[in-house]
Every structure is written in C-alpha cells, then in structure tokens.
Amino acid sequence: MSIRSRRWAKTLVPVAMVLMVMCLLSREPLAAMGSVGVSSSIGQAEAAIRKAFNSTVYAEGAGANVSSLIARLNEAGDLLTRAEVAYGNGDLSQAEDLAGQSLTAANSVRDDALTMRDSASAATRSLVSLSVVSWAFAFPVFILFLGIVWSLFKRFYSRRLMKSRPEVASDAEA
Amino acid sequence: MLKLEDYKVVFVSAGLIGLLLLASPVLSLAIHLPGGGEEFSELWILGPGRMADAYPFNVTGNVNYLIYVGVGNHMGSSKYYAVYVKFRNQTDSLSNATSGVPSSLGQLYGYKVFLQDGQEWSAPLTFSFSNVSSLGGQLVVGGLAINGATYSVNKPSSWDAEYNGFYYQLLIELWIYDAQNDLLRFHDRFVGLWLNVTAPQ
Numbered sequence: 267m268s269i270r271s272r273r274w275a276k277t278l279v280p281v282a283m284v285l286m287v288m289c290l291l292s293r294e295p296l297a298a299m300g301s302v303g304v305s306s307s308i309g310q311a312e313a314a315i316r317k318a319f320n321s322t323v324y325a326e327g328a329g330a331n332v333s334s335l336i337a338r339l340n341e342a343g344d345l346l347t348r349a350e351v352a353y354g355n356g357d358l359s360q361a362e363d364l365a366g367q368s369l370t371a372a373n374s375v376r377d378d379a380l381t382m383r384d385s386a387s388a389a390t391r392s393l394v395s396l397s398v399v400s401w402a403f404a405f406p407v408f409i410l411f412l413g414i415v416w417s418l419f420k421r422f423y424s425r426r427l428m429k430s431r432p433e434v435a436s437d438a439e440a
Numbered sequence: 441m442l443k444l445e446d447y448k449v450v451f452v453s454a455g456l457i458g459l460l461l462l463a464s465p466v467l468s469l470a471i472h473l474p475g476g477g478e479e480f481s482e483l484w485i486l487g488p489g490r491m492a493d494a495y496p497f498n499v500t501g502n503v504n505y506l507i508y509v510g511v512g513n514h515m516g517s518s519k520y521y522a523v524y525v526k527f528r529n530q531t532d533s534l535s536n537a538t539s540g541v542p543s544s545l546g547q548l549y550g551y552k553v554f555l556q557d558g559q560e561w562s563a564p565l566t567f568s569f570s571n572v573s574s575l576g577g578q579l580v581v582g583g584l585a586i587n588g589a590t591y592s593v594n595k596p597s598s599w600d601a602e603y604n605g606f607y608y609q610l611l612i613e614l615w616i617y618d619a620q621n622d623l624l625r626f627h628d629r630f631v632g633l634w635l636n637v638t639a640p641q
Contacts, residue, residue: 319520319554320619326518326556336518336554340561343552350550351589397466404462412455419451423444 304349304358307365311346314372315339321379330386335375342371481521482512483614483629486562495633501572501581501640507633509612510562513555520617522624523551525565527584528609529597535613535630542613542626548593549586567610574639579606581637597637605636 319339326332349364486508487494496505513519524547528534533544553561570590571582577599584593597606609632616627 315552316520316617316622319518319617322554323518323619332518333556336556336559339520339554340552343554347550347552351587354589354591394466394470401463401466405459408459408462412451412458416448416451419447420444423447 301353301358304353304361304365307362307369308346308349308353311342311349311365311368311372314369314376315342315346318342318372318376318379321376321383325379325383325386328383328386329390330379330382332379332382335379335382338371338375338378342368342375345371477514477516479515481515481519481614481616481627481629482510482560483523483612483631484510484512485565485612485631485633486510490562497634497636498638499569499635500638501569503640504566504568506564506566507610508562509551509565510560511553511555511614512560513557516557518554518556520624521553521555521627522615522617523553524613524615525549525586526611526613527581527591527593527595528611529595530600530607530609532595534632535611535626537628537630540626540628542615542630543611545611547613548584548591549589565612569637572637572639574606579637579639581608603636606638608635608637609633610635 318335322332322335322339325335345364345368349361349368352358352364353361485495486492488496488506488508490508495507499505509523511521511523513521524542526543526545526547528543528545535541535543549565551563555561564587566585566587568585569581569583570585571580573580573582578596579599580594580596582592582594584591595608597608599605600607611630611632614627614629615624617623618625
C-alpha cells in the first residue's frame with residue numbers, strides 16, 4: 267500500500283465511523299418523524315372523509331341518489347381502518363400508502379357529491395319553475411271551468427224549478 | 441229540493457278542494473312535512489353462524505374466535521357511524537347509555553360505516569388472545585388480536601368466585617358523526633360479550 271493510500275485510509279476510516287454513529291443515533295428520530303407524518307396523513311384522510319360525508323348529505327338533501335357515493339365512502343373508510351391497523355402494527359409505509367388512498371377516494375367522493383348536489387338542485391329548481399308556470403296556467407282555466415259549470419248548473423236548476431212549479435188549478439165548477 | 445244558495449256552498453267547497461288538489465304538486469315542493477316514525481339506530485352482535493346463539497364464551501389463548509357486528513340506520517337520512525371495539529375486565533368502566541357516557545377505555549379497533557336510511561351493515565370480527573398467563577388468583581391477558589391487528593393490552597383479572605372464572609368483556613360501542621360539531625360522539629348504544637378466559641394448557 268502506498269503512502270498516499272494509507273493517508274486516505276486514515277482519513278476515511280474515522281469519517282466512516284462518525285457517519286455510522288450518526289446513522290445509528292438518527293434512526294430513532296427519523297422513525298419518530300415518519301410516525302408523525304403517517305399520523306398526520308391519517309388525520310387528513312379522516313378530515314377528508316368527514317367533508318365527503320357532509321357533501322354527500324347535502325347532495326341527498328337536494329334530492330340526488332347517493333347510494334353510489336355511500337358505497338365509495340365505505341371503501342374510503344375501510345382503507346382508513348386498514349391504515350390505522352398498519353400504523354398500530356408499526357408498518358408505517360403501508361399505513362402512509364393506505365391513508366393516501368383513503369384521502370384520494372374521499373376527495374373524489376366529495377367532488378362527485380358537489381356535482382350531484384348542483385345537478386339535483388338545478389333539476390329541483392326546473393321542476394319548481396315548471397310546476398309554478400303550469401299552476402299559473404291551470405288556475406285561471408280551472409276557475410273558468412268552475413264558472414261554466416256553475417252557470418250550466420244554474421240554468422239546469424232554473425229549468426227544473428220552472429217545470430216543478432205548481433200550477434193553479436181551479437176546481438170550481440162553472 | 442235544496443235551494444240554489446245551498447248548492448252554491450257545496451259547489452264552492454268542491455271548487456276549493458279541487459284547487460288544493462291542483463296545487464298539491466307545487467305545495468309539496470315548497471312544504472316539507474316531517475316524516476313519521478321514531479328515529480333510531482341498531483347495534484347487534486351475532487354468533488359465528490350469523491345467528492343469535494353459539495357466542496364464544498369459554499375462550500383460551502392462541503385460538504381464533506368469530507362473531508359478527510351489525511348496525512342498522514333508521515334515522516331518516518344517511519349517517520356516518522363508527523363502531524369501536526374495547527376490551528375490559530370486571531373493574532374497568534362500562535358505557536352508560538342512560539347518561540350517554542362511553543367507557544373511558546381507549547378503543548382498540550374501529551369500523552367506519554356509512555349507511556343510507558333503512559340500510560343495514562354487518563362485518564366479521566375475529567379475535568384471539570395471546571400471552572395469557574395465570575398466577576395465583578389472577579389471570580393476565582397480554583395481547584389481543586382483532587381482525588389481524590394485534591394490540592398489547594396486559595389486562596389482569598381476578599378470580600370471580602361467584603361465577604367461577606376470570607371474566608373479560610369485549611365491549612362494542614356505536615358512535616355517530618355529529619355534523620354540527622364536526623366530531624364523532626357516543627350514540628348511547630353498546631353491546632358486550634362476556635368471555636371466561638383460561639390460560640392455554
């Protein structure tokens with residue numbers, strides 16, 4: 267081994283040792299940081315699910331059929347449960363992955379719920395407008411119809427009254 | 441024969457009824473009458489055959505047991521439920537449905553359930569105990585696995601001389617999402633499964 271190589275070795279060995287010690291010392295904080303990150307992802311997924319559910323309820327209130335959204339919410343909830351289990355078992359990467367999937371699914375449900383709510387609200391507004399216009403037309407027609415029926419009935423009643431009018435008869439013999 | 445005035449009263453009444461009938465589709469869009477019936481939720485557990493029998497009772501360590509948990513929504517609209525599984529011994533706090541207070545024990549496993557009005561949900565709940573050891577008049581359950589997730593519980597139980605056994609309870613609580621406060625709150629419903637745990641031979 268040359269002198270130059272020895273010098274390199276003398277420099278590199280302590281550096282490598284320092285790096286190894288640093289790695290060993292930093293494992294715990296790194297794991298803790300990862301744990302905090304996953305916990306935050308799970309929290310975000312939970313919040314997204316609550317928002318998605320609220321949007322679904324609004325869509326349902328507006329008259330939309332939300333059965334498909336409810337099914338997808340159950341899937342998002344199941345993914346979140348699995349993420350929590352993985353987190354509890356210490357499988358942070360899987361927990362992160364599942365929480366991310368749950369978050370994506372929940373956000374997708376929320377977007378679709380908002381679209382469905384808007385469509386349902388528009389459909390309801392159209393229905394109300396159509397009903398009001400129809401009623402505005404039907405109301406005078408119905409009143410006119412009632413007037414005609416009443417006048418016909420009055421005529422019929424008067425005729426019947428005239429027919430049944432008692433005639434004055436004289437029984438005096440001439 | 442009725443007078444014309446009498447007929448007029450009948451005619452006006454019939455006309456008003458007709459008008460109401462004619463306006464009913466428009467009125468139904470504007471006026472929402474409350475739906476009749478009581479609003480409630482159901483929570484139940486069934487045995488391994490999905491019947492209300494053959495529940496696990498005499499249990500031991502390292503054996504898998506199966507029950508089914510179910511929820512029914514009759515609240516009049518879609519609801520978000522959480523079903524929490526807790527594990528207690530005879531001295532741990534129990535949920536109180538009357539005062540609406542859940543057990544102070546932490547949840548081990550939680551299902552998230554979304555149901556439309558009139559819908560029901562049920563799911564299997566498998567559980568097993570590990571590190572069950574007995575020492576003198578005490579038994580300790582070290583670990584509990586629920587649906588594949590393992591939890592370290594280290595829960596002791598004293599000998600129950602009245603019923604001859606070491607008793608634990610799998611406590612299942614129903615929580616519901618409160619949109620106003622944006623949180624899940626105890627829904628005053630819980631079921632429990634008593635288990636007589638013995639250490640494996």
